[in-house]
Amino acid sequence: MPEVMIITGTRKGIGRYLAEYYTGKGYSVVGCSRSEMDKEIAGYEHHCLDVADEQAVQQMVNEVRKKYGRIDVLLNNAGIASMNHILLTPLATVRKIFETNVFGTFLFAREVAKVMCRQKYGRIVNFATVAAPLKLEGEAAYAASKAAVDNFTKVMAKEVASFNITVNALGPTPVATDLIKGVSDDKMDDLIRTQAIKRLGTFKDIVNVTDFFISKDSDFITGQTLFLGGIS
Amino acid sequence: MRDKAVVLVKEAVSELNEELDYDSLRDVNDQTPLFGGESGIDSLSLVMLVTTLESAIFDELGCTVSLADEKAMSMRNSPYRSVGALAEFIAEKLGEV
Ligand SMILES: NC(=O)c1ccc[n+]([C@@H]2O[C@H](COP(=O)([O-])OP(=O)(O)OC[C@H]3O[C@@H](n4cnc5c(N)ncnc54)[C@H](OP(=O)(O)O)[C@@H]3O)[C@@H](O)[C@H]2O)c1
Numbered sequence: 007m008p009e010v011m012i013i014t015g016t017r018k019g020i021g022r023y024l025a026e027y028y029t030g031k032g033y034s035v036v037g038c039s040r041s042e043m044d045k046e047i048a049g050y051e052h053h054c055l056d057v058a059d060e061q062a063v064q065q066m067v068n069e070v071r072k073k074y075g076r077i078d079v080l081l082n083n084a085g086i087a088s089m090n091h092i093l094l095t096p097l098a099t100v101r102k103i104f105e106t107n108v109f110g111t112f113l114f115a116r117e118v119a120k121v122m123c124r125q126k127y128g129r130i131v132n133f134a135t136v137a138a139p140l141k142l143e144g145e146a147a148y149a150a151s152k153a154a155v156d157n158f159t160k161v162m163a164k165e166v167a168s169f170n171i172t173v174n175a176l177g178p179t180p181v182a183t184d185l186i187k188g189v190s191d192d193k194m195d196d197l198i199r200t201q202a203i204k205r206l207g208t209f210k211d212i213v214n215v216t217d218f219f220i221s222k223d224s225d226f227i228t229g230q231t232l233f234l235g236g237i238s
Numbered sequence: 239m240r241d242k243a244v245v246l247v248k249e250a251v252s253e254l255n256e257e258l259d260y261d262s263l264r265d266v267n268d269q270t271p272l273f274g275g276e277s278g279i280d281s282l283s284l285v286m287l288v289t290t291l292e293s294a295i296f297d298e299l300g301c302t303v304s305l306a307d308e309k310a311m312s313m314r315n316s317p318y319r320s321v322g323a324l325a326e327f328i329a330e331k332l333g334e335v
Contacts, residue, residue: 068296068302072296120289121293123286
């Protein structure tokens with residue numbers, strides 16, 4: 007029986023790569039994003055939903071449980087960013103960021119953990135960012151939302167540990183996706199200079215960490231946020 | 239709807255008790271205490287019960303409900319205090335769907 011994995015935010019960027027990589031490794035992958043995929047991936051099933059829509063998330067997780075019988079891994083990747091000075095940031099933007107990054111992560115983690123706690127096994131990986139520990143100017147709302155994800159990860163790790171579910175987070179450095187395409191080259195260079203290892207992150211750097219977190223052998227690794235590039 | 243809810247709760251409690259083996263849950267009726275008080279189940283067992291019920295409701299009735307409740311930890315009003323109270327709570331939730 008292939009292991010069953012849910013990945014959020016799979017239409018493009020890191021999530022898209024994760025869907026291709028883990029179907030390639032033989033997982034049954036079910037993913038979601040607000041829009042349709044532009045091309046099919048073998049072994050992958052897509053749902054169109056907003057991760058902050060409670061009903062839709064419950065419906066999807068229930069359907070996956072019913073169809074596949076179990077859910078082994080959740081990669082809570084869907085996320086949005088916005089760069090702006092605090093004094094110029096509309097509340098609506100902050101709300102949207104928190105809805106996607108915090109509420110979406112919460113809803114998927116809660117619903118999937120309900121399935122995992124009954125099968126007494128599960129691996130959850132949330133997505134943080136180096137923008138939080140670096141306290142990056144211009145990213146207050148985004149960094150705050152991901153700081154929330156970081157803390158949520160640590161508390162949830164304790165609450166579900168007895169069900170043999172681990173909850174960890176990965177904090178990527180900048181990786182070339184649409185998420186960062188609005189950031190100027192100067193700003194990006196400054197940011198990368200603060201890293202111990204001064205280069206952009208790659209999709210491979212990401213799966214190196216997710217592979218580790220979701221490995222069966224990582225059953226003693228939980229409540230950790232691992233930052234790439236030497237940021238702490 | 240309440241009768242159906244009682245059946246679902248009783249089934250879920252028996253299913254769960256195969257694993258948990260609480261003496262107090264061997265013979266279940268409306269008054270059987272669930273969560274809170276001395277004879278009740280612990281909070282992790284409550285989590286299991288609630289998730290088992292949510293899945294059963296989806297599988298049998300095809301609707302998604304969340305049985306999460308702010309009053310969970312209050313003794314007097316908790317919808318999880320007894321089999322009957324939980325069934326009542328589910329019937330109410332299903333009425334809203
Ligand atoms: N790239 C980086 O430099 C970087 C650095 C640190 C952390 N991260 C984190 O890594 C994760 C992935 O980022 P990325 O760079 O791959 O971003 P991206 O290229 O912008 O992709 C975001 C993905 O999430 C989906 N999505 C966005 N909002 C959604 C919502 N409300 N509901 C469902 N799906 C939604 C998008 O699809 P739809 O538009 O179709 O919904 C898309 O597939 C994010 O959590 C991000 O914060 C990225």
